[in-house]
Amino acid sequence: MISKLFKQDLNVVNIGLASFKESLDSARVQVVHMDWAPPIQVDGAALRFLRSRKSAIEAANKRVLARILAGRPSLIGLGKALDAVPGMKKNLILHAGPPITWERMCGPMKGAIVGALLYEGLAGTREEAERLADSGEIEYSPCHEHCSVGPMAGIVSASMPVFIVRNEEFGNHSYATLNEGLGKVLRYGAFGPEVIARLKWMEKVLYPTLKAAVERLGKVDLKSIIAQALHMGDEVHNRNRAATSLLYRALAPAVVRTCGDAETAAKVLEFIQGNDHFFLNLSMAASKAALDAGRGIENSSVAVVMARNGTDFGVQLAGTGGDWFTGPAAVPDALFFPGFSKKDANPDIGDSAITETGGLGGFAIAAAPAIVQFVGGRVADAFDYTRQMYEITAGENNVYQIPGLDFRGTPTGIDALKVVSTGILPFIDTGVAHKEPGVGQVGAGVLSAPAEPFRKAVEGLAARMSKGF
Amino acid sequence: MLRKGAIRKGEYFDSVTLMTVGRELSGMRGVLDAAVVMGTRENRAILENAGLMVPEFSSAGEADLMVAVKAVDEKAASSAVAAVDALLDAVKKRKSAASPSEARPRSLDAALKVLPGADLALISVAGRFAGQEARKALESGLHVMLFSDNVPLETEIELKRYARERGLLLMGPDCGTAIINGAPLGFANVVRRGDIGIVAAAGTGLQEVSSILSCEGAGVSQAIGTGGRDVKENVGGIMFLEGIKALAQDEGTKVLLLVSKPPAKSVLKAVLAKLKTIKKPVVAVFLGAEPELLKGTGIVAAQTLEEGALAAVLLSKEGKKGLASLKKVLAGRRKQELSAAKKAGSRLKKGRRYLRGLFSGGTFCAEAQVLFKGRLTPLYSNAPTAGGMALEDSLTSREHTVVDLGEDEFTVGRPHPMIDYSLRNRRILEESKDPAAAVLLLDVVLGYGSNMRPAQELVPVLREAAKRVAVVCSVTGTPQDPQGKLAVEAALRKAGAVVMPTNASACRLAADIVETLEAP
Numbered sequence: 001m002i003s004k005l006f007k008q009d010l011n012v013v014n015i016g017l018a019s020f021k022e023s024l025d026s027a028r029v030q031v032v033h034m035d036w037a038p039p040i041q042v043d044g045a046a047l048r049f050l051r052s053r054k055s056a057i058e059a060a061n062k063r064v065l066a067r068i069l070a071g072r073p074s075l076i077g078l079g080k081a082l083d084a085v086p087g088m089k090k091n092l093i094l095h096a097g098p099p100i101t102w103e104r105m106c107g108p109m110k111g112a113i114v115g116a117l118l119y120e121g122l123a124g125t126r127e128e129a130e131r132l133a134d135s136g137e138i139e140y141s142p143c144h145e146h147c148s149v150g151p152m153a154g155i156v157s158a159s160m161p162v163f164i165v166r167n168e169e170f171g172n173h174s175y176a177t178l179n180e181g182l183g184k185v186l187r188y189g190a191f192g193p194e195v196i197a198r199l200k201w202m203e204k205v206l207y208p209t210l211k212a213a214v215e216r217l218g219k220v221d222l223k224s225i226i227a228q229a230l231h232m233g234d235e236v237h238n239r240n241r242a243a244t245s246l247l248y249r250a251l252a253p254a255v256v257r258t259c260g261d262a263e264t265a266a267k268v269l270e271f272i273q274g275n276d277h278f279f280l281n282l283s284m285a286a287s288k289a290a291l292d293a294g295r296g297i298e299n300s301s302v303a304v305v306m307a308r309n310g311t312d313f314g315v316q317l318a319g320t321g322g323d324w325f326t327g328p329a330a331v332p333d334a335l336f337f338p339g340f341s342k343k344d345a346n347p348d349i350g351d352s353a354i355t356e357t358g359g360l361g362g363f364a365i366a367a368a369p370a371i372v373q374f375v376g377g378r379v380a381d382a383f384d385y386t387r388q389m390y391e392i393t394a395g396e397n398n399v400y401q402i403p404g405l406d407f408r409g410t411p412t413g414i415d416a417l418k419v420v421s422t423g424i425l426p427f428i429d430t431g432v433a434h435k436e437p438g439v440g441q442v443g444a445g446v447l448s449a450p451a452e453p454f455r456k457a458v459e460g461l462a463a464r465m466s467k468g469f
Numbered sequence: 470m471l472r473k474g475a476i477r478k479g480e481y482f483d484s485v486t487l488m489t490v491g492r493e494l495s496g497m498r499g500v501l502d503a504a505v506v507m508g509t510r511e512n513r514a515i516l517e518n519a520g521l522m523v524p525e526f527s528s529a530g531e532a533d534l535m536v537a538v539k540a541v542d543e544k545a546a547s548s549a550v551a552a553v554d555a556l557l558d559a560v561k562k563r564k565s566a567a568s569p570s571e572a573r574p575r576s577l578d579a580a581l582k583v584l585p586g587a588d589l590a591l592i593s594v595a596g597r598f599a600g601q602e603a604r605k606a607l608e609s610g611l612h613v614m615l616f617s618d619n620v621p622l623e624t625e626i627e628l629k630r631y632a633r634e635r636g637l638l639l640m641g642p643d644c645g646t647a648i649i650n651g652a653p654l655g656f657a658n659v660v661r662r663g664d665i666g667i668v669a670a671a672g673t674g675l676q677e678v679s680s681i682l683s684c685e686g687a688g689v690s691q692a693i694g695t696g697g698r699d700v701k702e703n704v705g706g707i708m709f710l711e712g713i714k715a716l717a718q719d720e721g722t723k724v725l726l727l728v729s730k731p732p733a734k735s736v737l738k739a740v741l742a743k744l745k746t747i748k749k750p751v752v753a754v755f756l757g758a759e760p761e762l763l764k765g766t767g768i769v770a771a772q773t774l775e776e777g778a779l780a781a782v783l784l785s786k787e788g789k790k791g792l793a794s795l796k797k798v799l800a801g802r803r804k805q806e807l808s809a810a811k812k813a814g815s816r817l818k819k820g821r822r823y824l825r826g827l828f829s830g831g832t833f834c835a836e837a838q839v840l841f842k843g844r845l846t847p848l849y850s851n852a853p854t855a856g857g858m859a860l861e862d863s864l865t866s867r868e869h870t871v872v873d874l875g876e877d878e879f880t881v882g883r884p885h886p887m888i889d890y891s892l893r894n895r896r897i898l899e900e901s902k903d904p905a906a907a908v909l910l911l912d913v914v915l916g917y918g919s920n921m922r923p924a925q926e927l928v929p930v931l932r933e934a935a936k937r938v939a940v941v942c943s944v945t946g947t948p949q950d951p952q953g954k955l956a957v958e959a960a961l962r963k964a965g966a967v968v969m970p971t972n973a974s975a976c977r978l979a980a981d982i983v984e985t986l987e988a989p
Contacts, residue, residue, distance in 0.1 A: 001636045002715035010650040011586045015602055016593030023917035029652040030586040035573040037481040038532050181642045422576040
């Protein structure tokens with residue numbers, strides 16, 4: 001009843017002109033000013049339909065979030081991609097992001113594929129490799145369609161060793177390659193002799209050593225490592241120093257015990273300790289295993305994948321099956337290595353946004369004050385970004401927490417409907433590759449996901465629901 | 470001469486901020502014209518018309534910011550574009566430095582967490598987004614004041630029906646002002662609290678009556694704005710009726726004061742039916758309506774905002790019997806006006822014989838036409854009503870002309886004339902130089918949201934104009950307004966203007982002056 005309003009204190013939400021807030025302030029009226037931005041424009045009929053099914057969507061989202069949070073990812077072993085990864089074949093190359101053809105691939109992805117073909121011995125030179133890649137003999141498929149994730153170009157070929165992660169709660173598995181380190185590396189599109197030699201060493205030395213060590217341990221609880229690392233200044237996407245150290249601590253005794261040769265054991269441990277990002281591929285696989293358990297719950301608008309192939313940015317929702325919703329990937333705002341600038345940068349690339357999808361990375365940036373240079377230089381900026389993300393997630397994490405926010409759970413489970421209605425786009429930490437093949441990494445930074453995939457995802461959800469799935 | 474454009478991807482600023490930046494740019498050395506606008510279709514058309522379109526803008530989306538500069542040379546253009554970056558970055562920095570993001574929620578859900586007791590949303594975002602925001606607010610159980618204009622009619626109807634179902638107020642769209650529980654919303658004056666409840670489908674009309682009655686020592690319980698379209702056939706007066714109902718139930722309201730242009734027939738019927746059930750005295754100002762319409766209804770029918778406000782004051786102070794003195798009060802004012810007219814008319818040069826009204830408030834422009842009907846002919850306006858005829862070119866007056874400077878043709882891409890005086894100031898000087906112009910009639914609207922330095926900005930122009938024509942104004946506002954009505958009136962008088970207590974009184978005086986000239 002309207003006349004009831006006249007008996008209570010007026011408390012105003014001001015949406016729009018800031019001067020109206022100032023007027024209310026000076027009249028001593030309680031007012032909060034909303035930092036409004038235009039929402040993403042979604043087809044009106046789709047929006048009305050989704051509004052009419054609000055309770056079904058909310059119930060589905062609750063279920064998806066509960067499953068994501070209940071996940072218990074553990075590293076349970078290592079294997080060769082050909083043997084371990086579902087659907088893997090000798091002439092199949094997995095890549096980051098949504099599906100893409102060779103012609104549309106960006107420079108660094110092409111470079112990484114050239115490197116993979118050289119590594120597999122399927123080609124002897126760059127030219128040969130490029131011909132083969134374009135010949136139709138090689139098939140391409142997104143990592144995500146094989147329960148896998150790959151940072152940057154995300155290239156996985158048959159002989160590459162992979163981590164095997166199991167979601168202990170639901171029994172599903174995920175896979176990721178081993179991290180090569182920074183600089184000139186395959187995942188950034190470099191394919192020189194030193195890159196191939198390193199991959200060979202990883203296959204011949206690193207892989208068997210770690211495989212034996214993990215077998216000895218039985219499993220390594222990744223969820224607990226990530227939770228601890230967040231308390232130690234990582235967001236486990238652009239900063240993995242703490243998580244890598246924790247992993248090292250878990251692995252080292254087993255490596256020493258299982259490796260017959262002391263020098264080999266030392267080399268393997270040195271490799272891990274020399275690469276602050278060694279844990280990244282595991283934080284990605286852990287996120288993937290947790291999110292995959294939320295897949296296939298109809299009516300849900302929660303994202304289970306955000307991934308980029310350097311050309312397109314793709315999103316998948318829990319409630320839209322295997323459909324990809326894509327839009328052009330943007331070039332990140334970054335800090336560049338000396339000699340490089342934004343004009344060298346490739347558009348956003350990699351499956352690593354799976355960490356943000358799972359409530360880590362950019363969503364947990366407030367846990368990582370050491371890397372605030374990427375977000376404007378002030379710790380307050382990092383807190384702002386994380387706080388904003390709470391406005392577009394289905395909930396908060398029960399295990400991953402941010403000390404600086406009084407141990408509040410990280411914002412988890414991106415709700416595409418909230419993204420379009422608030423216009424707040426998911427905030428992603430990322431590395432930056434050179435746009436030409438063969439060069440490698442040129443910087444690291446942050447960016448917001450593009451709006452288009454989320455608009456399409458919401459419209460896709462409406463279409464699917466109205467067909468009566 | 471060259472044009473230069475830049476896009477800032479995905480950056481959003483409110484229109485007032487952008488217009489302020491645009492104005493600063495236009496004032497830079499070597500800059501001929503500039504605009505800083507969001508990349509909407511409407512804005513592209515504006516840039517196209519202004520000769521500010523550059524090919525780069527073809528890639529700008531609705532959520533991107535377009536910066537357009539026309540300058541004498543490359544250097545001036547580049548430094549202007551750079552200045553935009555600096556200005557906007559400063560705005561952003563101020564914003565983030567002002568408060569932590571907890572206090573700067575970006576969604577309604579987050580805002581409601583910051584202020585859990587929120588009961589009203591004041592929405593002033595661009596019209597095409599406003600409906601969606603209003604819907605969200607209503608769904609969250611908030612009353613809504615929708616300041617935004619350009620909200621589609623169907624959206625308005627849908628929102629109002631939904632609000633009525635849920636027992637919520639939806640004021641607007643295009644509701645410029647309201648006062649709820651004493652809080653000034655949008656453009657509003659600092660008025661006394663009291664027992665007069667107002668429902669108005671005319672924004673400046675509401676400001677005028679609430680200011681007048683406050684200056685007369687009475688006060689406002691609630692002032693509900695409905696937006697002008699509410700009383701039209703297709704909306705059916707949904708909120709006008711809900712407002713009346715709410716005030717009828719409100720213990721703090723003793724007298725109802727209704728303000729509107731004449732409602733549609735069906736709406737008027739519904740309003741009268743509703744009023745029949747109400748025991749509280751009701752005053753209605755349906756500007757331009759035939760007095761017969763309300764005959765026999767027991768409603769006090771007022772011809773002007775002034776009369777309506779004074780009637781409500783008398784009812785509030787003395788009850789029904791107080792109304793007897795209304796005629797006397799108005800007659801007293803009339804006497805003053807006539808003697809002032811003689812004085813002002815005698816100082817004018819021969820050949821000057823026309824009235825030129827330049828209004829920032831739409832209701833005032835309408836009230837002027839109602840009062841001039843049959844007195845000043847021919848009468849032209851860009852917003853014709855009552856006896857006024859359509860003015861072909863809004864920028865060029867002819868014979869007797871009254872212009873509403875708040876109409877779209879003047880406000881697209883620039884602040885409302887109550888905020889930004891530059892356009893009207895230019896026009897004041899122009900009109901005064903027309904050898905046929907005799908009287909310049911102006912409104913000055915004070916209060917929150919309006920220009921904060923009205924006297925300083927008007928005085929130099931009025932002083933100049935008053936050398937040639939008679940300047941007549943009224944100041945809408947109260948001594949408690951941030952600008953201070955008394956100080957503003959004194960400054961305008963000193964500049965040579967005749968300042969009347971109300972718009973109606975100013976209009977009558979203006980017509981009186983013209984009549985002294987036309988008399989043979």
